[in-house]
Amino acid sequence: MANINELFGCMVFDSQVMQERLPKDIFRQVKKTREEGVPLTREVADVVANAMKDWAIEKGVTHFAHWFQPMTGVTAEKHDSFISPTDNDKVIMEFSGKELIRSEPDASSFPSGGLRSTFEARGYTAWDPTANAFIKDGILCIPTIFCSYTGEALDKKTPLMRSLEALNIHAMRILRLFGHTEVKRIATTVGPEQEYFLIDRKVAAKRRDITFTGRTLFGAMPPKGQELDDHYFGVVKSRVSEYMKDLDESLWRLGILAKTKHNEAAPSQHELAPIFCAGNIAADHNQLTMELMKKIAEKHSMKCLLHEKPFAGVNGSGKHDNWSICTDTGINLLDPGKRPHDNLQFLVFLCAVLKAVDEYQDLLRMAVATAGNDHRLGAAEAPPAIISVFLGSELTEVLESIEKSSDYISRKKEIMETGGVDALPNFVKDTTDRNRTSPFAFTGNKFEFRMPGASLSISGPNFLLNTAVAEALSQFADVLENRGDMPFDQAVLQLLQDTIRAHKRIIFNGNNYGEEWVKEAERRGLCNYRTAPEALPAFVAEKNLKLFEKHHILSRDEARSRYEINLDNYSKVLNIEGMTMLEMVHRDILPAVTEYIGTLAKTAGAKKQVCPAASCETEEALIKKLSELSASLYELAGELEKNIAAAKLVEEKQSQAECYRDTVLSKMEQVRIVADEMEVHMPREVWPLPSYGDLLFSIQ
Structure with missing residues (x-):
């Protein structure tokens, strides 16, 4: 490996490169745009574009692309070369500010939720100067937003950037009240932990369900799964270690702060966690991370699965979204400090988050609602569909003391003793435990939103969380700015008391998996949307549409289009899965079982010929069992086919x-039960699909 300091960011047109290559006045204007949101002029863009082109050409680049994040959930890019013709039939390499600022992909070919008709093809990508351009696969990639000809957002990034601006405006109002005149801008910091599975590519290629849907539609559990907990944090297999090393280097070249890597709980499951960075950049980096995970796995003859539940019966994969709010001066506004009960500023921001999560719990649940995540939520380290906030015992006691106007007795730091062995160090114990069953947990100086699925873009959950918190801060600022003659500290305490009383129902520090919590949550009036179709209408609920409009995040048409796109995606995913299941039943499973039944019949007949007294009970029992299962499977597949056809006709x-x-989904589950039982009664060499054991333990 090259020197990491030289390697890191070597393929990024970052601040250091710009400072070296741009005139001082131009660099200052770009820096001001990034730090204060001041728009760039066309003249500045021309200079930046030329420097960017020269830098890229020096690295062997011939093409550039506006890199954007349409509503498909993945990224998109259209490649254009730098060449321009000259009068003497030669070419020169050019790149203008106009080309940097704007491009024109086909808007009607991407999901628009009705915002674009087929004949309304024009759409625009517009440069995001707050994000660094980078070189990927020999292409200069320029991060952009994506909008229609009439200005509606058609991507994941635009509402995220709008929400960051809304949060900045209202958080700054609060900080000004606390006397912070040195702070110029506030932004979120985000660190998404990414879980994934790695399986052998040749084994995976034999499964049509993995190829078409990213998950297994059939599969009986092997004798060993994750029961022994021996994979979690275990020694990384050499083949996986080489992959992780390659992935780290590729991410570091792109300036992505890949930090932690380890085995996860399920066999063949792993995790990568980055260091926190600005929310907008974190979303870009996570999209690149998922792309590189898949691409590099292919280089190592493996397949990376990012589906939320690729294997039934073992842990699914999430994307834990660690979220905080920071100032441009380096203050983490969610850091309680050593005396959280005396830290009024922290308590205001903490209570704003509680209020936001409580009032817009339906939006946060909707943000993670997908067909894949429906399989994952509710068990095996994935939180349930009920939104609640874990604060831990210390902060909960602080809020209770504020609510009741009682004195808070600060907890003393306890020393954790390590068993009386002199050589082992004692250390300070945290004042509260962690809760891995909580969907939204405070973890020291940030919140961890554990509900997003592994394949999800974090732009969705984060723009909704940012907007909800911006609204809470807006209301707080209105109260405090109009407090009249009331002393500021007294007004803050009154605000905190009112907020805690109104929203303490969202705090839950117990076991989120317990059935008693489901009943308690219902008693508290919390939402419990178990499936995506239940959760998605929150996008167009009147209170949420007003929220989007107030903070200029989404127009009503933009919100409705996203609602339509998500519904359509849910139906299309289940349609693909159902059709794949039918193909596997009719072309793989039933032919194999029928052939094996014939083999059993021939074996029984041969035994009788050689020895009429020989028992054929085993063959006869298997023939009877598999024949009954085959008939049931054929019948259920026929019903599934009819259900898919009927669902397609619903407009x-x-x-x-x-x-x-x-x-469709309920019938698929019935089909699977029968097929999985057949697998158990079939010889390994005859069953047409690699087993769960083959898949989960394919990398040795």
Whole structure:
């Protein structure tokens, strides 16, 4: 490996490169844009574009692309070369500010939720100067937003950037009240922990379900799964270690702060965690991380699965979204400090988050609602569908003392003794435990939103969280700015008391998996949307539409388009899965079972010929069992085919999604039960699909 300091960011047109290559006045204007949001002029863009082109050409680049994040959930790019013709039939390499600022991909070919008709093809990508350009696969990639000809957002990034601006405006109002005149800008910092599975590529290629859907639609559990907990934090296999090393280097070249890597709980499951960075940049980096995970796995003859539940019966994969709010002066506004009960500023921001999560719990649940995540939520280290906040005992006691106007007795730091062995150090114990069953947990100086699925873009959860918190801070600022003659500290305490009383129902520090919590949450009036079709209508609930409009995040049309896109995606995913299941039943499983039944019959007949007294009970029992299962599977597959056909005919999107959930998905589960039972009674060499054991333990 090259020197890491030289390697890191070597493929990024970052601040250091700009400072070296741009005139001082131009660099100052770019820096001001990044730090204060001041727009760039066309003249500045021309200079930046030329420097960017020269830098890229020096690294062997011939093409550039506007890199954007449409509503497909993945990234998109269209490559254009730097060449321009000259009068003497030669070419020169050019790149203008106009080309840097704007490009024009086809807007009608991406999901738009009705915002674009087929004949309305024009759309624009616009440069995001707050994000660094980078070189990927020999292409200069320029991060951009994506909008329609009439200005509607068609991507994941635009509402995220709008929400960051809204949060900045209202958080700054609060900080000004606390006397912070030195702070110029506030932003979120985000660190998304990414879980994933690695399996052997040749083994995976024999499974059509993995190829078409990213998950297994069939599979009986092997004798050993994750019961022994021996994979979690275990020794990384050499083949996986080489992959992780390659992945780290590739990410570091792109300036992505890959920090932690380890084995996760399920066999073949792993995790990568980055160091926190600005929320907008973190979203870009996570999209690149997922892309590189898949690409580098192919180089190592493996397949990377980012589905939320690729294997039934073992842990699924999430993306734990660690979120905080920081100032440009380096203050973490969610850091309680040594005396959180005396830290009024921290308590205001903490209570703003509680208020936001409580009032917009439906939006946060909707933010993670996908067909894949429906399989994951509710067990095996994945939180349930009920939104609640874990604060831990210390902060909960602080808020209770504020609510009751009682004195808070500060907890003393306890020393954790390590068993009386002199050589082992004692250390200071945290004042509160962690809760891995909580969907939204405070973890020291940040919140960890554990609900997003592994394949999800973090832009969605973060723009909704940012917007909800911006609204809470806006209301707080209104109260404090209009407090009249009331002393500021007294007004803050009154605000905190009112907020805690109104929203303490969202705090839950117990076991989120317990059935008693489901009943308690219902008693508290919390939402429990178990499936995506239940959760998605929150996008167009009137209170949420007003929230989006107030903070200029989404227009009503933009919000409705996202609602339609998500519903459509849910139905299409289940349709693909259902059709894949039918193909595997009819072309793989039933032919193999029928052939094996014939083999058993021939074996029984041969035994009788050689020895009429020989027992054929085993063959006869298997023939009977598999014949009954085959008949049942064939019948269920026929019903599934009819259910898919009927669901396709439902025109209204919400009704269609519910139809797929209630008829197609439920029938798929019945088909799977029968097929998995067949697998148990079939010889390994005859069963047409690699088993769960083959897949989960394919990398040795």
